[in-house]
Amino acid sequence: xxxxxxxxxxxxxxxxxxxxxxxxxxxxxxxxxxxxxxxxxxxxxxxxxxxxxxxxxxxxxxxxxxxxxxxxxxxxxxxxxxxxxxxxxxxxxxxxxxxxxxxxxxxxxxxxxxxxxxxxxxxxxxxxxxxxxxxxxxxxxxxxxxxxxxxxxxxxxxxxxxxxxxxxxxxxxxxxxxxxxxxxxxxx
Ligand SMILES: [Zn+2]
Numbered sequence: 001x002x003x004x005x006x007x008x009x010x011x012x013x014x015x016x017x018x019x020x021x022x023x024x025x026x027x028x029x030x031x032x033x034x035x036x037x038x039x040x041x042x043x044x045x046x047x048x049x050x051x052x053x054x055x056x057x058x059x060x061x062x063x064x065x066x067x068x069x070x071x072x073x074x075x076x077x078x079x080x081x082x083x084x085x086x087x088x089x090x091x092x093x094x095x096x097x098x099x100x101x102x103x104x105x106x107x108x109x110x111x112x113x114x115x116x117x118x119x120x121x122x123x124x125x126x127x128x129x130x131x132x133x134x135x136x137x138x139x140x141x142x143x144x145x146x147x148x149x150x151x152x153x154x155x156x157x158x159x160x161x162x163x164x165x166x167x168x169x170x171x172x173x174x175x176x177x178x179x180x181x182x183x184x185x186x187x188x
Contacts, residue, residue, distance in 0.1 A: 049134035054087020061113040072117020079108035121182035
C-alpha cells in the first residue's frame with residue numbers, strides 16, 4: 001500500500017476511535033466533574049476512596065431519582081458513619097445541616113435517596129470491583145506510611161493509589177455503583 005492511501009485510512013481510524021471514546025462517556029451525566037472533586041477535597045480535608053465513593057453514590061442516586069420523575073425535597077439515608085457521608089453531602093446536596101441526611105451506622109455502604117413529593121426512592125450501592133479497589137487503596141495507604149519518604153518503593157505505591165483514585169473518580173457509573181429503584185426496577 002502506498003503513502004497516499006494511508007493518510008485517509010489513518011484519519012478514518014482516528015475518527016472511529018474518537019467516536020468510540022465519546023460514546024463511552026456521552027450521556028453518563030452521573031460522573032462527577034473535576035470541580036466537584038476539588039470542592040469535596042476542600043470540604044472533607046483529604047482525598048480518599050471513601051469520599052469518592054460518596055460522590056459517586058450521591059450523584060448517581062440524584063440523577064436516577066430525577067430521571068424517575070421524583071418531585072419535592074430530596075432526603076438521604078446512608079448506612080455507615082464514615083468518609084462517604086461527605087461525598088454524598090457534596091454530590092447529592094442532601095446535608096446534615098439542611099436536615100436532608102440521616103446516618104444509620106450499620107456498616108453498610110448503601111444510600112437511599114427519596115423524593116418526598118411523590119415518595120419515589122432509589123437505592124444505590126457500590127459494585128464489588130469498586131469496593132475491592134477501595135480496600136486495596138486503604139491497605140496500600142497503610143504500607144505507604146511505614147516506608148521512608150521519597151523511597152522508590154513508596155513512590156511506586158503512591159502511584160498505584162493515585163491510579164485507583166483516578167479510576168474510582170471517572171469510571172463509567174455502572175462499573176462503580178448499582179442503582180435500583182425501590183420498587184425493584186433496575187434503573188441502569
Ligand atoms: Zn476520608
